Amino acid sequence: MTTQNADTPLLEVADLNITFPSPKGDTQALHHVSxxxxxxxxxxxxxxxxxxSITGRAILKLLPSTAKIDAKKIVFNGIDIQNATEKEMRxxxxxxxxxxxxxxKYSLNPVMKVGDQIAEAFLTHTRASRKLARDAxxxxxxxxxxxxxxxxxxxxxHEVSGGMGQRIMIAMMLIPKPKLLIADxxxxxxxxxxxxxxxxxxxxxxTDRGMGLIFISHDLNLVASFxxxxxxxxxxxxxxxxxxxxxHNSTHPYTKGLINCLPDITQxxxxxxxxxxxxxxxxx
Amino acid sequence: MSYGVKQKYHAMQAWFLTxxxxxxxxxxxxxxxxxxxxxxSNQLAILGLLIVVMLLVTALFAPLIAPxxxxxxxxxxxxxxxxxxxxxxxxxxxxxxxxxxxxGARLTLYxxxxxxxxxxxxxxLVGTIAGYHGGWLDTVLxxxxxxxxxxxxxxxxxxxxAALGPGIENAIIAISITSWPPYARIARAxxxxxxxxxxxxxxxxxxxxxxxxxxxxxxxxxxxxxIVRVTLDMAGIILTAAGLGFLGLGAQPPSPEWGAMTSSGxxxxxxxxxxxxxxxxxxxxxxLAFNLLGDGLREVLDxxxxx
Amino acid sequence: xxxxxxxNVIFGTGEHAIRAVNNASFFIKTxxxxxxxxxxxxxxSTILTCVxGLNRIWSGQIRVNGKIQDYKRNRQFFSQVQIVFxxxxxxxxxxxxxDQTLKEPxxxxxxxxxxxxxxxxxxxxxxxxxxxxxxxxxxxxGQRQRVAxxxxxxxxPKLLLLDxxxxxxxxxxxxxxLNLLKQVQYERNLTYLLVSHNLAVVSHMCNDIAxxxxxxIVEKLNKKQLQHEDLSHSYTKQLxxxxxxxDRQIIDAFKDFDMDESESNLV
Numbered sequence: 001m002t003t004q005n006a007d008t009p010l011l012e013v014a015d016l017n018i019t020f021p022s023p024k025g026d027t028q029a030l031h032h033v034s035x036x037x038x039x040x041x042x043x044x045x046x047x048x049x050x051x052x053s054i055t056g057r058a059i060l061k062l063l064p065s066t067a068k069i070d071a072k073k074i075v076f077n078g079i080d081i082q083n084a085t086e087k088e089m090r091x092x093x094x095x096x097x098x099x100x101x102x103x104x105k106y107s108l109n110p111v112m113k114v115g116d117q118i119a120e121a122f123l124t125h126t127r128a129s130r131k132l133a134r135d136a137x138x139x140x141x142x143x144x145x146x147x148x149x150x151x152x153x154x155x156x157x158h159e160v161s162g163g164m165g166q167r168i169m170i171a172m173m174l175i176p177k178p179k180l181l182i183a184d185x186x187x188x189x190x191x192x193x194x195x196x197x198x199x200x201x202x203x204x205x206x207t208d209r210g211m212g213l214i215f216i217s218h219d220l221n222l223v224a225s226f227x228x229x230x231x232x233x234x235x236x237x238x239x240x241x242x243x244x245x246x247x248h249n250s251t252h253p254y255t256k257g258l259i260n261c262l263p264d265i266t267q268x269x270x271x272x273x274x275x276x277x278x279x280x281x282x283x284x
Numbered sequence: 285m286s287y288g289v290k291q292k293y294h295a296m297q298a299w300f301l302t303x304x305x306x307x308x309x310x311x312x313x314x315x316x317x318x319x320x321x322x323x324x325s326n327q328l329a330i331l332g333l334l335i336v337v338m339l340l341v342t343a344l345f346a347p348l349i350a351p352x353x354x355x356x357x358x359x360x361x362x363x364x365x366x367x368x369x370x371x372x373x374x375x376x377x378x379x380x381x382x383x384x385x386x387x388g389a390r391l392t393l394y395x396x397x398x399x400x401x402x403x404x405x406x407x408x409l410v411g412t413i414a415g416y417h418g419g420w421l422d423t424v425l426x427x428x429x430x431x432x433x434x435x436x437x438x439x440x441x442x443x444x445x446a447a448l449g450p451g452i453e454n455a456i457i458a459i460s461i462t463s464w465p466p467y468a469r470i471a472r473a474x475x476x477x478x479x480x481x482x483x484x485x486x487x488x489x490x491x492x493x494x495x496x497x498x499x500x501x502x503x504x505x506x507x508x509x510x511i512v513r514v515t516l517d518m519a520g521i522i523l524t525a526a527g528l529g530f531l532g533l534g535a536q537p538p539s540p541e542w543g544a545m546t547s548s549g550x551x552x553x554x555x556x557x558x559x560x561x562x563x564x565x566x567x568x569x570x571x572l573a574f575n576l577l578g579d580g581l582r583e584v585l586d587x588x589x590x591x
Numbered sequence: 592x593x594x595x596x597x598x599n600v601i602f603g604t605g606e607h608a609i610r611a612v613n614n615a616s617f618f619i620k621t622x623x624x625x626x627x628x629x630x631x632x633x634x635x636s637t638i639l640t641c642v643x644g645l646n647r648i649w650s651g652q653i654r655v656n657g658k659i660q661d662y663k664r665n666r667q668f669f670s671q672v673q674i675v676f677x678x679x680x681x682x683x684x685x686x687x688x689x690d691q692t693l694k695e696p697x698x699x700x701x702x703x704x705x706x707x708x709x710x711x712x713x714x715x716x717x718x719x720x721x722x723x724x725x726x727x728x729x730x731x732x733g734q735r736q737r738v739a740x741x742x743x744x745x746x747x748p749k750l751l752l753l754d755x756x757x758x759x760x761x762x763x764x765x766x767x768x769l770n771l772l773k774q775v776q777y778e779r780n781l782t783y784l785l786v787s788h789n790l791a792v793v794s795h796m797c798n799d800i801a802x803x804x805x806x807x808i809v810e811k812l813n814k815k816q817l818q819h820e821d822l823s824h825s826y827t828k829q830l831x832x833x834x835x836x837x838d839r840q841i842i843d844a845f846k847d848f849d850m851d852e853s854e855s856n857l858v
Contacts, residue, residue: 047761048732162631191630192788192833200842218762225836261766263795265834266818271770272795275763303729304721311688311724482681486742489643490696491669500695504686 009036010180010212011059014073018058018236021066029054029067031237041206043215043227043244047258051236052216056182059214060097061089077179095125098173102185104165108157115141115153118172125176140171144201163194167201174205180212188217199226220258224248232258235282254281319584329580335573343389350383354540363556373558376548377538381562384540388563391541392570395456395525396518402460404514407467408506412498414468415475426472432465437520438527445533452541455534459524463517470513474506508585515578519571526567542567592621592750592782593642598651600637600806611637612649613806619799621749624776624783626797628790628830633803635786639752642784643674655750670700673743677755679735683727689713689738690723696746708745715778716741716771733764737771744775751776753785757792769796790834794818802827 018030030051035042046052057063059074061081074081079092093099101107109117118140119133128136134153141149144167157165166186173181183202187195203226206213217223223230224247232239232255240252250256257275299310300317323329342349352370358378366373372381414425432440437459444458478484479502487501522542528534529543537544542563549560600612612634619625627635640646642653644664653660655672676682683692693709702708713723716737727735736756743751756772757765769792776783787793793800794817802810802824810824822828832841 047763193630193829196833196837196842199837200839203839220762221836225838258762261763263766263769263789263791265791265794265831267795268814268818269795271773272766274766274770303725305688305724306721308688308690308724311690311726315726482676482678483684485645486674486676486682486739487684487695488645489669489674490742490746491666491699492695496699501684 008078009038010077012036012073012075013055013059014071016055016058016069016071016074018054018063019068019070020064021068026068029236030058031235033233033236033238035231035238035241037212037214037229039210039212040229041203041213041215041227043217043223043230044233045217045220045223045230046233047218049235050233052233053184054236055233056099056184056214056216059182060093060099062093062099094121094173094178095176096178097180097182098176098178100166100169100173100181100183100186103189104157104162104169107169108165110157113154113156114160114168115155118168118175121172122175136175137171140175141168143174143205144168144171145197146171161194162190163198166190166198170198170202170205174209177209178211180214181206182214182216184216185218186215187222188219195222220247220262237282239281253278323580323584326580326583328576329583332573332576332578332580335569336577339389339393339570339573342386343393346387346390350380350386352380352383354379354384354387355538356380363552363559365556366558372562373556375545375559376552379538381545381558384545385542385562385566388540388542388545388566391452391535391539392522392525395452395459396521398456399460399463399521400514400518402456403463404467404510406460407464408471408503408510410464411468411471411473412475412502412506415472416479416494416498416502422472425468429465429468432462433469435462437462438524441524441528442531442533445528450533450536452535452539455525455528458528459521462524463521466517467510467513470509471503471506474509475502478502478505511585512578512582515574515581518574518578522567522571522574592619592623592656593625593784594618594652594654595638595642596652596654598638598641598649598653600634600641600646600649610806612641615651615803615806615808617801617808617811619782619784621782622780623799624785624797626793626800627784627786627803628788628793628800629803630788630830632805634806635803636754639674639754639784639786643672643752644668666700669748670746671748672750672752673746673748674752674754675736675739675743675756677758679732679739679759680727682739683735685727688724688726689718689730692738693742693745696742700746702746712741712745715744715775717767731764732760733768736760736764736768740768740771740775744779747779748781750782750784753783755787756785758787758789765792772796790817790830802830 013036014034016030016033017028019026019028033051033055044052044055054063058069059076059081061084063069069082071082076092077096079088079096081089081092084092108114115134115137118137119130122128122133122136137153138149141152146152146164146167152160152164160168186202187198190198202213205211215223215227224244227244229241230244230247231241232252234254239254240250242250247255248259250259254275257273260273261275263272300314302310302314305311305314356379358374360378361374362376362378364370364374370380370382372385375381375384410425410429414422440462441455441458444461445454448454448457484497484501487497492501525534525541526543526546529541530547532544532547535541535544537548545563546560546567549563552559595618596616598612598615599610602609602611615634615638617625627638629635637646641649642655647662655668660668687695690709693712694705697705697708709723710720713720718734718737718741722730722734722738730738753772757768760768772783773796775781783796785793785796794814797814799813800811800817801808802812804826810822810827812822812827816822817831820831822831832838
């Protein structure tokens with residue numbers, strides 16, 4: 001067991017580079033990504049191809065076997081992720097670090113009752129009786145604010161709405177009590193009011209359990225209003241790391257450009273400013 | 285390769301693989317080229333292709349390749365084993381088996397080609413119309429298809445040939461009649477998937493009528509799986525034709541049809557094995573070749589693999 | 592330009608019937624930009640399918656340019672009304688080059704002069720000649736959407752239906768495409784019916800807005816009212832608040848405008 005005092009960060013990533021081989025030669029997906037986080041809400045924002053999802057997966061070592069990972073340090077809670085074996089990683093995934101993805105339709109087993117799936121997640125990481133697992137499941141369903149947990153337990157994934165499905169995913173991922181949750185666009189497939197309600201649930205759970213949360217999204221405003229710290233990525237590189245509160249005052253040209261090209265209800269302009277991509281951003 | 289040739293080769297490759305084709309022709313050519321590159325990597329498929337090409341060449345140049353007249357009998361020399369004069373020996377009428385196999389290639393190609401040309405278009409037409417229109421037309425067409433599918437292929441072909449009379453043309457018609465239903469099924473399944481696509485909605489809003497949509501927009505997308513299926517079926521068609529020939533209902537003697545040759549070779553199998561083995565091997569090799577080719581084409585033409 | 596009166600769309604029959612659109616009525620003046628905003632299941636996209644003729648099962652009245660529309664549409668209608676779809680990846684035929692995709696409508700409507708028209712419309716949407724013979728898989732999302740817009744414009748329509756045209760695009764590309772749509776509207780004096788779940792996009796692009804929830808139009812307002820937060824229906828207010836981002840206190844006060852989750856729903 002490793003000890004961790006209040007000062008050591010929960011997750012430390014230093015100089016992470018990831019390369020994928022391809023018939024046209026190697027493509028480097030991540031360039032010198034470095035950041036650290038404690039028990040806080042960290043947002044990673046970027047457009048498609050920015051590398052935000054790959055970063056999330058790299059922490060869990062869930063990349064294809066052909067990917068070449070090269071980093072100075074990837075340490076989670078004292079565990080050296082970079083040099084961990086697959087067996088060691090299996091102890092980490094689910095139990096210490098959990099992941100929630102975009103569409104519950106694709107992440108839930110369509111032929112199993114949702115309650116059973118959550119119970120199975122519990123039993124994978126804890127030796128317990130089936131009854132205990134079921135009780136823990138009901139408790140968890142209540143924690144994600146599902147009003148009729150006994151009834152919802154016996155539903156199948158196609159019988160629940162998007163928002164409820166995502167809450168079920170969160171219940172499933174958090175029942176083993178992980179220390180870090182990586183959420184990759186968890187609310188992008190949901191309606192905007194449901195989105196915020198699900199995020200409120202995440203907020204509560206993360207705070208109550210003292211967990212860390214990495215919230216990956218393309219929605220700048222959402223991340224800025226929800227997270228404590230924000231990382232902005234572009235072209236596989238970190239453009240900027242800043243406090244969420246100061247995001248809208250950022251002086252980095254990419255961040256500013258991105259914020260400016262968002263349509264704003266309070267403004268009446270004809271044409272939106274567009275992002276002028278500067279090649280300088282892609283230089284190491 | 286000399287430097288000049290290498291340069292030309294690289295320039296040609298660049299032309300094919302360019303990101304910005306300058307004409308419709310270049311775009312299509314580049315598309316075909318990338319597909320060819322994928323195909324090239326499958327060695328078994330190349331082998332299949334080579335054998336099929338050999339079949340074509342053999343059929344085309346049969347008069348030049350065959351050392352003897354396939355129909356010339358020589359009773360003094362009947363049932364001769366393999367020798368330097370008769371590479372595959374002679375049959376019960378003294379005919380050179382090697383020459384008969386070479387000329388038989390023409391018949392095989394004739395059968396396989398015509399069946400493909402008749403059955404595939406019928407199948408794709410029935411399938412796409414049924415799939416796109418839906419409703420009563422779909423039900424009627426599919427029940428007709430089901431009726432044909434309910435019979436074992438050979439039995440149905442037998443029935444038709446028995447009704448039409450023996451002969452290779454009738455065998456071709458009979459085999460075609462039994463071959464189109466699976467193509468209709470495939471085309472229908474693909475059509476049903478495609479017709480709900482957004483780009484079909486888009487072309488409907490452009491004002492295209494159902495006929496144009498089916499022929500111009502849906503059929504090209506069905507072609508890939510159909511080409512694969514037809515190629516894989518070629519083996520079965522050859523065997524069915526051989527089966528009919530074996531039963532005396534296909535090509536009539538003295539035609540050097542491979543199936544008929546295996547049939548007449550039956551009685552001599554113990555002491556003169558080459559009469560049945562040689563045409564049997566020919567059937568086997570060509571069927572296998574079409575199978576390998578079909579498999580290779582499936583990899584290349586699979587639309588899901590396109591991205 | 593477009594008048595919708597008492598439009599009703601019901602899917603399914605008996606006890607499983609879902610009223611997708613419930614007595615919707617609105618009109619759009621020529622040259623105006625009208626937005627239909629709502630979340631999924633609100634019926635906004637269904638209205639679009641009725642206007643475009645893709646959906647033939649509805650009741651009520653649809654009038655385009657003064658003419659009452661029947662369930663089936665004819666070619667003349669399609670030369671006046673065109674649509675841009677949400678999915679840039681699915682709305683182009685995978686085996687057609689850009690050139691072929693743009694030529695199809697011209698052939699169907701027997702409009703000659705292919706070369707010129709295609710060249711001109713590609714220029715109009717900001718795509719150079721080097722894109723003309725590419726296949727869709729050789730184009731980026733933004734480029735594909737520009738081709739979709741070019742395809743809609745090539746028949747010189749008067750009314751353009753836009754179904755979440757930028758929802759699938761990155762934010763920076765969205766800005767470019769929205770700018771293009773505005774520019775094209777000014778140059779050609781088009782009428783727009785824009786459907787989106789994004790209130791900011793709708794407010795940027797449209798002067799008049801209708802808010803929909805579960806098949807009903809709950810409020811009609813214009814841009815100024817939205818900016819001054821002069822709203823009457825509580826759903827609109829909730830939508831506006833939600834668009835501002837995460838605010839804990841406000842979220843806790845959200846009312847559930849969807850069905851009660853104690854009944855299982857198929858959404």
